[in-house]
Amino acid sequence: MEIGIIGTGKLAHKLAFAINALPHATLKIICGRSASKAKRILESGNPTYIDKIGEIPKLDLLIISVSDDSIREVSQQINASTETLVVHTSGIKDIDILGAHANRGILYPLYSFFDKKKQVLKEVPFLLEANNAVLLGKLKLFAEAISNKVYEVNPVNKKQLHLAAVFANNFSNFMMTTAHDILSQEGIDKEILLPIIKQSCMNWIKGEAVNNQSGPALRGDTKTQEVHIHKLTSKDQKDIYESISKAIHNYYK
Numbered sequence: 001m002e003i004g005i006i007g008t009g010k011l012a013h014k015l016a017f018a019i020n021a022l023p024h025a026t027l028k029i030i031c032g033r034s035a036s037k038a039k040r041i042l043e044s045g046n047p048t049y050i051d052k053i054g055e056i057p058k059l060d061l062l063i064i065s066v067s068d069d070s071i072r073e074v075s076q077q078i079n080a081s082t083e084t085l086v087v088h089t090s091g092i093k094d095i096d097i098l099g100a101h102a103n104r105g106i107l108y109p110l111y112s113f114f115d116k117k118k119q120v121l122k123e124v125p126f127l128l129e130a131n132n133a134v135l136l137g138k139l140k141l142f143a144e145a146i147s148n149k150v151y152e153v154n155p156v157n158k159k160q161l162h163l164a165a166v167f168a169n170n171f172s173n174f175m176m177t178t179a180h181d182i183l184s185q186e187g188i189d190k191e192i193l194l195p196i197i198k199q200s201c202m203n204w205i206k207g208e209a210v211n212n213q214s215g216p217a218l219r220g221d222t223k224t225q226e227v228h229i230h231k232l233t234s235k236d237q238k239d240i241y242e243s244i245s246k247a248i249h250n251y252y253k
């Protein structure tokens with residue numbers, strides 16, 4: 001299977017390294033706006049670097065891994081052969097954004113990638129869509145070679161999963177950053193929060209998060225909440241505290 005990737009960002013790197021490790025697939029093309037951004041991919045395998053999307057040759061699979069807002073524009077520049085399966089990697093964009101291509105699909109990893117280092121993707125869930133069953137089968141074969149967790153989804157489920165992941169990962173990660181910042185103001189080592197953070201993850205894994213809520217918002221301890229809000233230093237932190245406390249109170253009342 002001959003594969004190309006458009007994009008030289010975080011996910012493009014992860015996918016390129018994973019494809020390079022496959023015995024029955026070859027990363028033939030890396031297409032990006034700057035060769036220096038593809039340097040590590042080019043060094044780790046043997047793909048050809050192209051900077052003009054319109055010059056990408058015939059491939060079995062072409063993965064568009066660019067910013068969500070550029071997918072349509074990039075897709076329109078591809079002169080893909082009718083046999084090429086063109087996919088994007090976004091959790092929020094629909095398959096029809098690739099409308100010009102007869103064979104189209106989505107290869108969305110439900111995970112957070114924040115660097116360009118090599119990473120084993122075996123435990124990363126990959127959510128797939130394609131515009132017909134044959135293409136879905138082809139995409140599934142490819143995805144199963146790089147991950148043990150491959151799922152066929154519909155557009156509604158995919159967006160719902162993307163939304164849930166924003167809460168489970170992006171928001172919770174930012175909450176932990178905020179907790180860290182609050183401790184840093186008093187020079188307290190963040191390690192002391194490790195048991196309570198582990199407890200939150202274990203509650204979720206055991207399916208008990210909903211039954212294991214505690215804290216001043218649940219108890220309705222408004223005086224405690226006032227002390228906390230007073231101690232917070234930024235308006236954003238105060239707004240987050242008030243809005244989440246209100247949501248907890250309303251959820252459990």
Ligand SMILES: NC(=O)c1ccc[n+]([C@@H]2O[C@H](COP(=O)([O-])OP(=O)(O)OC[C@H]3O[C@@H](n4cnc5c(N)ncnc54)[C@H](OP(=O)(O)O)[C@@H]3O)[C@@H](O)[C@H]2O)c1
Nearest residue numbers: 007008009010011033065066067068070089090111112113
């Ligand atoms: N990172 C994640 O955790 C993650 C997880 C799942 C899915 N995804 C999806 O994967 C896709 C890429 O995300 P990412 O995190 O890898 O992004 P990223 O690291 O910010 O990289 C974005 C890439 O898009 C390229 N690009 C942007 N506009 C372009 C245009 N008009 N023409 C050509 N190239 C363009 C950028 O090129 P320049 O460097 O030249 O600007 C860069 O190579 C997105 O659809 C995202 O939703 C990401």
